[in-house]
Amino acid sequence: MEAEQRLLALLGRSVGLTRAQLARELGLSKATMSGLVGDLLARGAVIEAEPSAGGVGRPGTMVRLTGPDRAFAVLRWSGHHLWSTLSDFGGGMLARQFGEGPVDLDQTELLADVAAELAELHRLADRDPAHTLGVVLAVPAPFQPGVGMPRPGPSAWAAKPEESPMWAHAGWLSTDPVPALEDLLGVPVIAENDANLAALGEATAQGLDSLAYLKVTPNTIGMGIVLSGRIHRGANGFAGELAHLQADPQGPLCYCGGRGCLRGLLGPALLDAVRPAYQRDITFQDVLTLAAAGEPGPRRILGDLGLTIGRALADFCTLLNPAAIVVDGSLGAAGEIVARSVRESINRHSAPQAAAAVKVLCGELGDSAEVTGALALLRQPQHPSRTS
Ligand SMILES: [Zn+2]
Incomplete structure (x- = not known):
């Protein structure tokens, strides 16, 4: 049967x-x-x-x-926080949690955290776990089913994988955690890059067939690509890793093995560029708030960031001819500054036909883009990490 x-x-x-x-x-x-x-x-x-x-x-x-509506859970990390939600398949939110949640865990710690988080969601929603159909992990790194974080080469760190600089970032991705999670939880688990989920969420919400989604976090930038209505993961899950574009061939080594990656200009480096003007400690959220309030310095920092990203996106538009570039809706008003600069770069550097076709938009879903994307993904019949 x-x-x-x-x-x-x-x-x-x-x-x-x-x-x-x-x-x-x-x-x-x-x-x-x-x-x-x-x-x-x-x-x-x-x-x-x-x-x-x-x-x-x-x-x-x-x-x-027949019977009660089935539910699914989504867990995602942002900075050192963990967001988790339990939703039904009509898109209704049954429970949500937000709290401290470091991402630099080993796999044993991850399993314990996910199990505890799920138990708490079911308690909050007063739901029987037996009616939860699956769990989606929004992975804050590139992800390859069966591997974990994709390797930079066939022999890289083969002898001592624990010495890879990548595992300091998220040790639980040194192998694919999905089989162990499925054994522990007894339900299907899907692991998908968080920007990919958000891209699919915005594509679904905005009725767009092809787009690139920029996910901006306090530490880095991710990008998700949707082509013909489906997530484009590339050969080993590394598609859309905007943060690892080379910005300076003579720059410092990055944990990915590349040199002078764009990532090096973000996070602490971005805050270092802002701090001297204010002579006080400043957070990424402060930069967003100041920029949205009209402060010229932080606006310039975000605008320059948009121009830098936009230069790469201009070539992406010429090569793949997407319908839209969507900037992370959780940035609020500051997102419009980034979007305007991206638009400027695309107009200047893309083939005019591709530039004319692409819209540069701010996301409509804010921080619920990943959950909408997870629902859309669960409704698609095949996913590379799904075994059933
Ligand atoms: Zn890199």
């Missing part, structure tokens, strides 16, 4: 699908689907109902599972 299991799994991560949609998603004939749904209806495992008023674009009678 493999087809029935696939059908039940697909229904479990939807709020209802028509028989035609189910047949298409699973690659089955309408007659076969009709037989499968008929059996499940007879056993009371599913019901058929008209779509709710919000079901725009999904006409027809929908098949859905």
Whole structure:
């Protein structure tokens, strides 16, 4: 009954699908689907109902599972904080948490943290964990299923992987943590780069088929790419690693093994550039707030950052002809300063046809872009890390 299991799994991560949609998603004939749904209806495992008023674009009678709505959890890190949410498949938020959560953990610590976080989400939402269908980890680094963080070469650190400078960044990515998490939690786990999830979230929310999403954090910049409605991960999960573009061939070594990476101009270096003018300690959030309030210095810093990124994005636009570049909506008003400079660089350096086609926008979803992206990803039938 493999087809029935696939059908039940697909229904479990939807709020209802028509028989035609189910047949298409699973690659089955309408007659076969009709037989499968008929059996499940007879056993009371599913019901058929008209779509709710919000079901725009999904006409027809929908098949859905009986029983309580299924839920999924998303965990993501930002700086030294961990955000976690429990949502239903209609996009409703059941519980959310925000607290201290360092990302520089080893895998044993990660497993314990994720299990504790999930237990707390279920307690807050007063939900039975048995109704949670899966967990999505928004990974704050490039991620390759079966590997963890992609290696810079076949033999790099093969003898002593613990000495890699990459593991000081996030030791739990020295191998793929998904199998151990699935064993511990007893549910499917998907690990996906956080900027990729946010890119898919904004693409879904804004109805865009192809875009690049800039995720700006206090320490670095990430980029997610969506092409033809799907995340583009590249050959080993390194696609969109904007922070590792070479900004200075003579610059300092980066933990990725490259030299003079753009990352070196961000985080502490960016704050060092601002601090002398204010002669006090200053945070990245201070820079955003001051820029949004009209302070010329921080505006200039963010504008220059946009010009630098925009130079690389200009070539990206010429080569891939995306519909949009979306700047992290969680930056608030300061995001518009970055977006304007990116636009300026693209106008100056892209082929005019590509520049004319691309919109430069601020994200609509703010810090919920990853959760929307996780939902969109769960609804897609195949993901490289999904085993079921
Ligand atoms: Zn680098």
